[in-house]
Amino acid sequence: PVVARHYHENVIDHYENPRNVGSLDKNDPNVGTGLVGAPACGDVMKLQIRVDDDSGQIIDARFKTFGCGSAIASSSLATEWVRGKTMNEVLTIKNTEIAKHLSLPPVKLHCSMLAEDAIKAAVKDYMAKRAKANSLITKPN
Ligand code: FES
Ligand code: FES
DSSP: OHHHHHHHHHHHHHHHHHHHHHHTTTTTTTTTEEEEOOTOOOOOOEEEEEEEETTTTTTEEEEEESSSSHHHHHHHHHHHHTTOOOOHHHTTTHHHOOOOOOOOOOGGHHHHHHHHHHHHHHHHHHHHHHHHHHHHHHSSS
16 A cells, blocks of 8 residues: 555655754753663663744754664654654653654564653753753842
């Protein structure tokens, strides 16, 4: 069926042409960095988001993954899915959705989990930065 073949091609594309590989400045106050590892295999994923102050939406995302092809494809997909979303919205992205979209076999589920964890860690980092900046601003003296 045409649809199935198209779907398959899209997925292969994420393996062969990962999107948004690279880094954002981790010291930028609008950038959140998530660095996570998979205990099962030792693979590591860094995922970064840039958040727009006014809209609260993610306007850029980058990743670097030292890991298997499924982890790389999962992070590539994650950087596409987080764009245009708010913090609350990206926190609803589930690794099972990523795995389904990439047709990952069950044994590769933990690779997509790395992407979900990396998104959550990036959001946490961004929120912590914001909280710190706000407390500095409101501190008396
Ligand atoms: Fe890239 Fe669906 S395969 S968003
Ligand atoms: Fe561990 Fe894929 S085998 S992240």
